[in-house]
Amino acid sequence: MGVEVLNESGEVPSPVPERELVDLGRHVLEQLRVHPLAELTITLVDEPAMAALHERWMDLPGPTDVMSFPMDELRPGREEQEPEPGTLGDVVLCPSVARAQAAAAGHAVGDELLLLTTHGILHLLGFDHAEPADEREMFDLQRTLLLTFLAERGRTTTAAPEAGRS
Structure with a gap:
């Protein structure tokens, strides 16, 4: 899996170690x-950059926490079908928005960014939460993926599985 992390947020060091974001991307x-x-890029940006993306692509003002930009419309593989190679796309995160959300929810900004990354990757793979049944499926999968990733590292999270509704 080709997973690349670009920190363009100006936050050094990043609130989540680059290696952990790469490992999470590969896990998912x-x-x-x-x-x-398949190739995936995770980019961390500042609020003005995220606000510009949010307005341009969603026609909504201000920055948001996570945005996903699919490329080759890859989908999860099935046992009976060989998965397609290609470029999955880009997940763009805004650490300062994630920091505010984490503080409001009472958990670590790193946990929030891991949750948002998982959420963004699921969007790249065609998952959505516009309808109640789709939301349930996406958020259950999001929770399972994040918890199994953290369990492999001997960690837990306090981040709510329904976070990351962008």
């Missing part, structure tokens, strides 16, 4: 049987 893609040669 492996669990969902995405082709091993």
Whole structure:
């Protein structure tokens, strides 16, 4: 899995170590049987950059926490079908928005960013939460993926599984 992290947020060091974001991206893609040669970029940006993206692509003012930009419309693999290679796309995170959300929810900003990354990858893979049944499916999967990732590292999270509704 090609997972690249770009920190353009100006926050050094990043609130989540780059290696952990790469590992999370690989975990999610492996669990969902995405082709091993698929490529994913995770970019951390500041509020003005996120606000510009949010307005341009969603026609909404101000920054948001996470946005997803799919490329090759890859989907999770199934046992009976070989997954397609390609470029999954980009997940863009805004650490300062995530920090405010984490503070309001009473958990670590790193946990919030991991949750938002998982959420963004699921959007790249075609999951959505516009309808109640789709929301339930997406957020259950999001929670499972994040908790299994953290359990492999001997960690837990206090981040709510329904966060990351962008």
